[in-house]
Amino acid sequence: MNDQSRAETLPEKIFSVLRSFQQTEALKAAIELDLFTAIGDSGSSPDDIAAHCHASARGVRVLCDYLCVLGLLQKRRGRYRQTPEAAFYLDRRSPHFIADAAIQMYAGGPFVEGFEHLTQAVRRGGTALASAGTLAPEHPCWVQFARARAPIGAANGKRLATLLGSSSSGAIRVLDIACGHGHYGIAIAKANPRAEIFAQDWPAVLDVAVGNAREAGVAERYHTIPGDVFGVTLRGGYDVVLITNFLPDFGPAECERLLTRIRHALTNDGRAVALQWIPDDDRLSPPTAPSLALSLLAETPGGNVYTYRELADMFRRAGFTRTELRELGPSLQRVVIAHHH
């Protein structure tokens, strides 16, 4: 390259990517300092915030300016205000506070550890973490996951219930595999007063889901199946089996094994419903898909994101006869609905 093209090709993207961890650290520090709770509804000065956080005004101002750039605060005449997202989820006074769980989920424990050994994970083609990574039995991360993902689950749950025509489905039995926060099954129960939900997950995670079901007023139709999805008795006769954000945790052979179990638990005209990130055939879009694929490489033995073609193959090998791909409205996650008769 000559000098001209050199001048045009500066390493700016490289530097920006290498510095990205600073965003994570800044938000972690702000949450640790309880900075968002310190900001009043009418905005606060660095001095106000510093007094609440037991910190220096200088340090607070620098951190708050950076949080403005990240889009989590706004600044006007030297005073800071929360953005709606920050007020909703990062302020301890909010009933929707999820900051601690979100740190645990995305920037703590096994997730950070998995990425610390990313080079080794790329070499071997799966997590370098001991045993099964985050898939170890009763891994506590899934409780945090259930808490942190609840808002997105609630929004997507409603969309999924509509997509499945739940309000006009009559008396149905719904199995919610690895239910997490439970919001997918709960949304169906809310849309259809004759739906009975059977929620499977680790016991500690089910506590979160049952709490959400109670809050949604559907607890009397919410039943639990605690245990390992590959071993527990799933019972049978389900009209719908929900498999939300779960298949990507596993390799194709395990997915096939799970889908076969699920097929056996369905009624004749029952539907298996997989909701997850499903990339286009180029695997690059939507961009969350390759990002999730990298997390799964770092943290699980065989997990990956799957294209619709790959998922359709898995369902077919598990004995399903027909699959369809559906969009989920404003969410870029997608849904595969599979039939076996």
Next chain:
Amino acid sequence: MNDQSRAETLPEKIFSVLRSFQQTEALKAAIELDLFTAIGDSGSSPDDIAAHCHASARGVRVLCDYLCVLGLLQKRRGRYRQTPEAAFYLDRRSPHFIADAAIQMYAGGPFVEGFEHLTQAVRRGGTALASAGTLAPEHPCWVQFARARAPIGAANGKRLATLLGSSSSGAIRVLDIACGHGHYGIAIAKANPRAEIFAQDWPAVLDVAVGNAREAGVAERYHTIPGDVFGVTLRGGYDVVLITNFLPDFGPAECERLLTRIRHALTNDGRAVALQWIPDDDRLSPPTAPSLALSLLAETPGGNVYTYRELADMFRRAGFTRTELRELGPSLQRVVIAHHH
């Protein structure tokens, strides 16, 4: 908030910020695996790359897809190609390879360490690192800094030499304070064959600058002043003193002390020239400024970014009589030119 606004306010930005460290880890892993060197000019398949990197094809494909999302690779028909920026700076076959230095500078050693103690730095209003953080005498990070920042320095150096009218300045003496890679002084030497450059920095950093001066063909007019800028003899009679990306490392009192030293080293109509990130009065734009401010909080005892108003005050207190703010063309960094007679 009601259900409607709740649905509209999902914690998506929060999750994205918390996950940002994954970008850093992905690029570090790719560099550690020497992945960019493994990619041929006509593109390479995951198998080709895996063979070169002693890694699994599965892991390589997942990492490469993610690097596509980051904008450092491109994918076509299952084969990966480098973007121009990656080919230029991350491929060991390139004479401009800076990957190792860039990791050290932005995602290694003291920089990561400073951010690991960010909460404490916010509490106390300055770095929680021992002694002076990255400002400790002869800290090795500055050699990496000089290597990694060289491309941007070379581009900005040319712009600065033009801004200063260097080609028509006649016989001048230029002092380059904390010269780093040296490209600012070198650009003046290239534009003006009668300019003599005096470059000050730690000895190991000067080795890098002298190498660059030699490569630029100006070594015989390139003189070195090794040592601590606050203690070393700067000599005098300079027509221009360059202070590039240096004042932000210090608090206002130290800046004033340094500028006073510099004023004494100038000829009567000499100019002090400070090039750095200078935010608008709101301190939020350009966005690199608050980002740098946070780094400086994490890594130095008193460093910060300064607005033009603050810099003009410092220069005035150091005995300068007139300052002007100038733009630097395509770069968003800015320049203060100060006169003292």
